[in-house]
Amino acid sequence: MNQLPTLLPTSAADETYGGVTYHIGGELVPVLSIDVSGQSVYFEHHILLWKNSTVRIGLKPLKGAVKRMMAGMQVFVTEASGPGVIAFSRDGAGHIVPIHLAAGEELHVREHQFLAATASVDYTFERVRGISNMLFGQSGFFIDKFRSHAADGVLWVHGYGNVFEKVLGPGETIDIEPGGWLYKTPEVRMETVVDRLTSGLFGAGVNFIVNRFTGPGRVGIQSMYMNYASADN
Template identity: 55%
Template structure:
């Protein structure tokens, strides 16, 4: 079967394209019911901009692929993203679908909107991992709005049933209640110690019906669609979200150079790169934020990354064990 969005070869039983995340269930069902009929004749229009509209196609990251240009509708709610420097998620809730959100980001709400707590699955695991056990939940009808106290861009990811995305910790804003919120451990000791991602990655999966996930990216957000085996080296702290099919590894500035030895590594370092880079390997998509956010450090403290990052993460391990 051929993916209608990126034209990659996909096995007939696959539900989502591993290269671009496209929903392939309708095409797969059509292939099984009538193998002689081309599934592309029934493809719905793509809800996002196409990479082919770019001069460079999918060879380079593209800006704001998931930056909505107008109101988003899901179930009986309407979601608008307004403002520029510090954007606001403005949601008109109906009666059908509640939402849940991170603490401390509520900006305003109508008095009729009910605020409560949503308990998370795997409470014991989350407790020992130092993650949130309870998260805020809002039930309509009425208007509610959220904003994080930082310059950036809000990204809206529309998830089809059973579709998952993985998100950097502490950058989730809002999700509809039919999106499952879980976490996974970062794979690889080098990723844990040096990649600045921390110990955990958030996982969001739509359950039963289409769901909506909104993230806050610092600065502006770009998206890169990686072909199978294609790699992209990204400054630590700059990745925002990715498809689960995208593998994350750690590399050094020297390892990221085609040649040049120590002088090439020094050149990359002087160009503004960290000693350590995150390497993402396709197939799949990765979201990139242009402002590589790191928690503030006291004046005179060493830069994040390297030994400092190792100390921080070993401290986190001590908190867990």
């Protein structure tokens, strides 16, 4: 039997990496708490749960502002700096996954699933055309790209349901429901596979669509899959 995807840890206590110490706790709606005394973090708008009053909040401009504006994406993210602790949660049942990125490492994340990252992690994006056409009748969707440039960093993502990880060997493939994949390493190739299922009755049929991922590399899978339509731009 092939190796099954592995359930990732659902909690963390006093985990230190990339200049921050963080905690993940809670069962249904998990909470991420980060000590930002030594390193600032940036995060998606509207996910703040609580913070020490000493933690300062500001705006962090993102690279490629003009390109982002033309794509209808956010140009700024919110940034928190210490001393103190700040906590985040998303308004939905799920699983917070910390990804430790050594200097030079990169991860590709499904749009709308980014939670927070340390200041050493760059945030860019890529539009993927064609896949969303068959799902939403639109021109594609976005993949967020995170790369730790000069130093180690941490990226936190939120998956709905539980998050599993599949490690693919060279040439190994896995088919995932289009709303079920959460992240992948850059070397993993993703393509859309469409099977036409017909009943033979009056020519009735339906398309069966999956995303096929080909290794080597890692793929994150969320058990409560989500499909987001992206507006045409």
